[in-house]
Amino acid sequence: MPKISLLILTLLLIASPAHAELAVLPGKYVSLHTNVPQSKEILALPAFLDLALVEQAKILVPDMTQRTALLNRLATQEKIRAVLLDNKEPPAEVLKQLAKHGYTPKDFTDGFAVRGNYWVRRQPLFRFMQGIFLHEQVHAIMQRTYGHSGPVWYSEALAESLSRFRFSADGKKLLLGGMPYSKKEIPGFSRIKNLQRIVKERPTIALDDVFRVEMADVPERKAEPSLGNALVLSQEDAYPLYWALGMLLSCDPNYANAFFSAATEVNKPDFTIRFRKALGEKLPLARMQWFAFVAAIDYGYDFTSEQFAPAKQKRPTEQGTFFTLDAASGWTNSGVSIRAGQTKQIFARGRFQIAKPQGVVWEAEPNGITLRYFRGRPLGELLVAVGPPDGTTGKKNPFLKVSPAGKKGSITSQQDGVLYFRLNDSPAQLGDNAGSVEVFVGK
Numbered sequence: 155m156p157k158i159s160l161l162i163l164t165l166l167l168i169a170s171p172a173h174a175e176l177a178v179l180p181g182k183y184v185s186l187h188t189n190v191p192q193s194k195e196i197l198a199l200p201a202f203l204d205l206a207l208v209e210q211a212k213i214l215v216p217d218m219t220q221r222t223a224l225l226n227r228l229a230t231q232e233k234i235r236a237v238l239l240d241n242k243e244p245p246a247e248v249l250k251q252l253a254k255h256g257y258t259p260k261d262f263t264d265g266f267a268v269r270g271n272y273w274v275r276r277q278p279l280f281r282f283m284q285g286i287f288l289h290e291q292v293h294a295i296m297q298r299t300y301g302h303s304g305p306v307w308y309s310e311a312l313a314e315s316l317s318r319f320r321f322s323a324d325g326k327k328l329l330l331g332g333m334p335y336s337k338k339e340i341p342g343f344s345r346i347k348n349l350q351r352i353v354k355e356r357p358t359i360a361l362d363d364v365f366r367v368e369m370a371d372v373p374e375r376k377a378e379p380s381l382g383n384a385l386v387l388s389q390e391d392a393y394p395l396y397w398a399l400g401m402l403l404s405c406d407p408n409y410a411n412a413f414f415s416a417a418t419e420v421n422k423p424d425f426t427i428r429f430r431k432a433l434g435e436k437l438p439l440a441r442m443q444w445f446a447f448v449a450a451i452d453y454g455y456d457f458t459s460e461q462f463a464p465a466k467q468k469r470p471t472e473q474g475t476f477f478t479l480d481a482a483s484g485w486t487n488s489g490v491s492i493r494a495g496q497t498k499q500i501f502a503r504g505r506f507q508i509a510k511p512q513g514v515v516w517e518a519e520p521n522g523i524t525l526r527y528f529r530g531r532p533l534g535e536l537l538v539a540v541g542p543p544d545g546t547t548g549k550k551n552p553f554l555k556v557s558p559a560g561k562k563g564s565i566t567s568q569q570d571g572v573l574y575f576r577l578n579d580s581p582a583q584l585g586d587n588a589g590s591v592e593v594f595v596g597k
């Protein structure tokens with residue numbers, strides 16, 4: 155069939171010059187095409203991407219037969235092409251390739267994935283750039299397996315949640331996901347700082363709003379119409395929100411399973427409505443945790459301590475309600491309702507451990523200690539916030555307005571809600587707390 159052969163030959167001729175301009179560093183599943191000088195780090199990149207691909211595929215393609223088939227296809231037929239470009243004007247053939255996907259070099263400062271391959275722009279900080287590679291690689295795996303990666307919030311939250319990595323203590327195992335533990339971990343990482351700004355600018359931003367976020371400058375990626383009006387934001391605002399949603403849903407054991415297993419459902423209609431249904435009775439909890447997370451977002455945020463556990467040993471009396479508040483828990487739902495305009499008296503007593511720096515126990519009482527402050531208040535001080543009963547949208551984030559209660563205080567509420575309590579401490583440092591206090595809320 156000479157016609158077909160000619161067509162293949164023509165295609166090869168069209169395709170090959172682009173590659174001729176770039177060095178090709180083949181891995182087992184991913185081949186790196188680049189015009190960046192081949193430093194030791196760059197030469198080691200294909201092996202790193204292969205290692206990450208296997209770990210990412212375990213999560214994204216849970217079906218073993220399907221995953222084995224994918225890995226075989228990549229190894230023997232068509233590797234994922236990862237194109238890394240420096241910041242100079244790319245060669246003409248590379249420009250042509252970019253144009254084919256609707257891009258110019260100006261359009262992408264970090265990366266994009268299309269039809270199961272991806273492109274990355276060289277970054278000044280290598281560790282940061284590896285994160286971009288892993289982000290785009292998630293999209294590429296999703297595209298190769300399911301044809302696409304789902305609605306924009308899911309696609310990005312998923313890619314963000316599997317782009318952070320670290321190695322096990324013996325250096326052999328690549329571990330994916332989790333909250334960055336400190337600023338030093340990923341120099342150049344700006345999601346947390348940007349999110350703090352966004353939450354100040356948009357104090358009502360709720361979990362369900364992020365499902366509706368789409369980007370003004372990426373018009374081809376729409377939020378699902380079944381969710382109502384889209385919330386159109388700049389990329390600068392959208393990505394930190396997608397990241398935060400990805401962190402909550404992937405780091406919190408309550409949601410991680412539903413979040414990752416939804417990867418296999420991206421071709422079903424009304425994906426997000428289904429996803430919310432899959433969360434079931436945990437959805438109101440997720441909405442409250444979102445508010446608490448974005449209000450106090452910081453490196454090392456500890457999702458397992460921020461579970462909104464109901465208050466323990468609750469004892470309603472004629473005068474009010476007694477309960478126990480654990481020092482190692484984050485926000486605790488007292489279950490005590492308050493009406494708009496109402497004032498409640500609060501009393502608390504007990505000694506607890508609020509920190510243990512270098513093995514030295516710091517004890518505190520509900521007024522806190524002035525040896526250290528957190529967010530402008532004494533460490534360990536009893537705090538109170540009024541939350542909507544189910545984390546519904548449209549209201550200001552309740553954890554942006556926190557009142558000190560201490561040993562003896564009161565709260566007057568502007569709206570109907572439920573009282574939440576905690577002891578003032580960083581959400582990254584609840585692990586070294588112990589003990590509890592007894593709280594009484596008057597009628």
Ligand SMILES: [Zn+2]
Nearest residue numbers: 289293310313
């Ligand atoms: Zn992405």
